[in-house]
Amino acid sequence: MRLRRKPWIDTAIHDFDDFVYSKDRPATEAERGRWKEIFGRSAPLYVELGTGKGGFISQIAAREPENSFLGIEVQQDVLYRAAQRVHEADLKNVRLLVFDIHALEDILAPGEVDGIYINFCDPWPKARHAKRRLTHRIFLEKYRHVLRPGGLLIFKTDNPGLFSFSLEEFAAAGLKAEEVSYDLHAENHPDNIETEYEKKFSEFGEKIHRCVVRFP
Secondary structure (H helix, E strand, O other): OOOOOOOHHHHHHHHOOEEEEEEOOOOOOOOOOOOHHHHOOOEEEEEEEEOOOOHHHHHHHHHHHEEEEEEEEEOOOHHHHHHHHHHHHHOOOOOOOOOOHHHHHOOOOOOEEEEEEEOOOOOOOOOOHHHOOOOOOHHHHHHHHHHHEEEEEEEEEEOOHHHHHHHHHHHHHHHHHHHOOHHHHHHHOOOOOOOHHHHHHHHHHOEEEEEEOOOO
């Protein structure tokens, strides 16, 4: 369902200009290869694709202050809530970007990223939309380009069809999925951070699928 547009956010989001790249102040090639400099430190860099309202990135950034995090979300209205959370938690190791993932290589240099998180992305269930899935081999090549050798993709979904498709795409791209789980919550994974969607799906009895893919 498409969210109702909130025009006031276009102004309000500038309250967070110190860590948010908004629609009229976007990340560009000027930031490419400079993220460690922007964070002001040499620390591992992790990217969440589809940050949503920031539930995941705000929790993991608080838990791992030694790492830096970029949260990318195409909908500014949604990212505004993430910005509020990051601000309220006073997280200095987070930057948020209103950005289209298709152009990921425009703002990230080769080998600049240590890990990528994809949490509960749109499954695009129709076959003709397969290329829009964030685990399609087209996107995997983008990730391969920006990840350092040995970098990780950590993927979670509640959609078994998307998970099966993703495992096939990983294999076709010469990538091996590790730590494959078809019911993450049943395993009581100690380091798991629940997203808003994950909590909702779990309450409905949906099983959470997860895997880790290492890019050689």
